[in-house]
Amino acid sequence: xxxxxFVTRSEENYIKTIFHLGGNSSALIATNAxxxxxxxxxxxxxxxxxxxxxxxxxxxxxxxxxxxxxxxxKTALSIIRKHRLWEVFLVKKLDFxxxxxxxxxxxxxxxxxxxxxxxxxxxxxxxKFDPHGDPIPSKDGKFMERDKQLLSDVELNTExxxxxxxxxxxxxxxxxxxxxxxxxxxxxxxxxxxxxxxLHIEMExxxxxxxxxxxxxxxxxxxx
Amino acid sequence: xxxxxFVTRSEENYIKTIFHLGGNSSALIATNAxxxxxxxxxxxxxxxxxxxxxxxxxxxxxxxxxxxxxxxxKTALSIIRKHRLWEVFLVKKLDFxxxxxxxxxxxxxxxxxxxxxxxxxxxxxxxKFDPHGDPIPSKDGKFMERDKQLLSDVELNTExxxxxxxxxxxxxxxxxxxxxxxxxxxxxxxxxxxxxxxLHIEMExxxxxxxxxxxxxxxxxxxx
DNA sequence: ACAAATTTTTAGATTTGTCTAAATTTTAAT
DNA sequence: ATTAAAATTTAGACAAATCTAAAAATTTGT
Numbered sequence: 131x132x133x134x135x136f137v138t139r140s141e142e143n144y145i146k147t148i149f150h151l152g153g154n155s156s157a158l159i160a161t162n163a164x165x166x167x168x169x170x171x172x173x174x175x176x177x178x179x180x181x182x183x184x185x186x187x188x189x190x191x192x193x194x195x196x197x198x199x200x201x202x203x204k205t206a207l208s209i210i211r212k213h214r215l216w217e218v219f220l221v222k223k224l225d226f227x228x229x230x231x232x233x234x235x236x237x238x239x240x241x242x243x244x245x246x247x248x249x250x251x252x253x254x255x256x257x258k259f260d261p262h263g264d265p266i267p268s269k270d271g272k273f274m275e276r277d278k279q280l281l282s283d284v285e286l287n288t289e290x291x292x293x294x295x296x297x298x299x300x301x302x303x304x305x306x307x308x309x310x311x312x313x314x315x316x317x318x319x320x321x322x323x324x325x326x327x328x329l330h331i332e333m334e335x336x337x338x339x340x341x342x343x344x345x346x347x348x349x350x351x352x353x354x
Numbered sequence: 355x356x357x358x359x360f361v362t363r364s365e366e367n368y369i370k371t372i373f374h375l376g377g378n379s380s381a382l383i384a385t386n387a388x389x390x391x392x393x394x395x396x397x398x399x400x401x402x403x404x405x406x407x408x409x410x411x412x413x414x415x416x417x418x419x420x421x422x423x424x425x426x427x428k429t430a431l432s433i434i435r436k437h438r439l440w441e442v443f444l445v446k447k448l449d450f451x452x453x454x455x456x457x458x459x460x461x462x463x464x465x466x467x468x469x470x471x472x473x474x475x476x477x478x479x480x481x482k483f484d485p486h487g488d489p490i491p492s493k494d495g496k497f498m499e500r501d502k503q504l505l506s507d508v509e510l511n512t513e514x515x516x517x518x519x520x521x522x523x524x525x526x527x528x529x530x531x532x533x534x535x536x537x538x539x540x541x542x543x544x545x546x547x548x549x550x551x552x553l554h555i556e557m558e559x560x561x562x563x564x565x566x567x568x569x570x571x572x573x574x575x576x577x578x
Numbered sequence: 579a580c581a582a583a584t585t586t587t588t589a590g591a592t593t594t595g596t597c598t599a600a601a602t603t604t605t606a607a608t
Numbered sequence: 609a610t611t612a613a614a615a616t617t618t619a620g621a622c623a624a625a626t627c628t629a630a631a632a633a634t635t636t637g638t
Contacts, residue, residue, distance in 0.1 A: 140595065161616060174596055176617055181594090193603055193616060224473035234467045241465075243458045249448035364625065385586055398626055400587055405624090417586060417633055 149206035158195025214260035229303035263294020282345035294349035373430035382419025438484035453527035487518020506569035518573035
């Protein structure tokens with residue numbers, strides 16, 4: 131039986147970042163990569179790595195890198211579950227727009243109450259995806275990775291549905307709103323410009339010309 | 355124009371405690387009283403008093419005591435507003451019992467987002483009282499103090515409605531649940547035992563015998 | 579009013595999370 | 609293979625929030 135440690139807010143943020151950079155794989159994540167992602171210094175990451183290793187949340191070998199232990203992964207999934215459920219709550223129940231939810235969810239994800247998040251889950255009727263199309267882990271840490279591709283990667287004439295965004299920045303999301311691009315919209319790729327990789331697409335019946343930068347941040351699920 | 359400081363979680367907890375001990379009056383609160391209430395040491399209170407004074411949230415005179423400034427009072431009311439609105443949310447929307455809400459609300463009250471709490475307020479249809487009968491300050495810091503008295507203080511044959519509790523501990527609230535005593539219930543005081551101050555009452559039509567300890571923690575509003 | 583008791587503050591230490599600057603290790607290049 | 613560059617760690621410092629123990633101020637009792 132592993133000893134139970136209290137996990138601080140700062141530790142939770144590190145765990146979350148390590149998960150996002152490395153997934154559930156045992157690949158070693160570089161100190162620098164974590165520091166850059168968190169906008170902190172590599173030396174701070176080293177300090178925290180020792181603390182997390184002490185608590186059994188990460189594997190850490192000096193100069194090699196950091197990866198999550200099984201407990202670390204479980205912890206990360208629990209935080210991500212909370213973050214994404216709160217995002218759904220904010221959008222569905224409180225009329226937040228999808229570009230507004232991240233900052234508040236960053237705070238709410240640290241609230242410690244199993245009952246609270248399970249009740250929120252129930253209130254929302256157990257959603258499987260958050261407002262950006264990212265999957266919500268279940269209580270026991272499982273989640274469905276949706277069959278999706280970047281719009282920039284699919285062949286000409288592919289038809290499908292917009293199911294998610296890669297870039298979740300407020301700037302990008304507001305751009306999508308302004309251009310009436312929303313999850314659930316039908317998409318067909320009509321033409322690809324060789325010169326700048328921009329795409330001519332049909333979205334919900336209307337013709338649209340989008341840059342490569344936009345296409346490489348939109349996920350679509352191809353029609354069967 | 356007063357300088358705007360970030361108020362930390364710990365500072366918010368001190369502000370809240372000072373408000374609860376001293377209200378909006380300018381009465382000076384003793385270092386010891388605050389320390390006892392917060393289960394901390396007087397020396398820690400002194401340290402924090404200096405910090406809060408620096409930020410313009412309290413008046414502090416060495417050896418004299420501490421009281422909130424106008425900004426401090428505004429800050430306190432904002433925290434209390436958030437705490438009580440979250441309590442209502444937990445009970446009304448997530449089926450928490452009134453003895454379960456305090457601990458979670460203690461965390462939620464520190465979430466920083468004006469839009470969030472205003473939307474929660476709206477979702478709950480702008481409640482005026484929390485699950486324990488305590489008034490919820492409005493956005494601009496006003497709240498109605500209800501016309502209420504301790505059940506132990508009213509005269510014989512008084513009739514009224516149970517509108518609040520003084521002791522909000524889980525133990526007391528669970529006791530009330532077990533004995534089917536709830537806010538909104540009608541109450542009539544039938545007889546007072548001189549020996550131990552216990553009361554014979556009629557609650558929702560049924561006879562009940564309650565100790566002085568219970569009666570001195572229940573608020574009732576007398577019928578007109 | 580003065581000594582004793584109480585309250586409050588100060589001084590110095592501790593923990594957490596961070597930083598800078600210097601030292602060390604690893605990686606890459608020729 | 610040796611050196612230069614890059615990444616990483618260590619050492620020492622700092623701010624926030626707390627504590628203990630000692631000093632100072634206030635209050636109380638006679």
